[in-house]
Amino acid sequence: MPLSASTGGERERSRPFAERPPDVRKAPPWHRYAYHIRELPARLRELSGELRVAPGGRVLDFGCADSPYRRFFAPAVDFVGADLPGNPHAEIELNPDGSLPVDDGCFDALLSTQVLEHVAVSTNGHGNLEQAIAPVSTPPA
Secondary structure, eight states, rough: OOGGGGGGSSOOOOHHHHHHHHHHTTOOSSSTHHHHHHHHHHHHHHHHHOOOOOOOEEEETOOOOOOTTTSSOOTSEEEEEESSSTTTSSSOOOTTTOOOOOOOTTTEEEEEHHHHHHHOTSSSSTHHHHHHHHOSSSSSO
């Protein structure tokens, strides 16, 4: 079964994990995940540019792992990682129910990739994300 916030982050093996390449960011072209490993960063780079986060703006990386997508945002953007307890790359530790210990509206944008497959179906896997993101008053130009 996938990683579950409700079980304290214990990982049980399943077929998809057994077939993952040892380095999840590299795979030989014939590997079943090679296309995704190659294309995901390119697409995220495009999409992150479309967010148009202003200097001084805040981006939340929910399920940040080792924050591989930080480089897609300008240095003047406050890029904040949130993850399960024990991740040294996360500035915010998720609550046991998967919610964030943050004030409402304190982030301008949200990045969350490859997270849902690690969340138990019975939990609210994204906790209070919708409250953590500031409302948009005008669409990006």
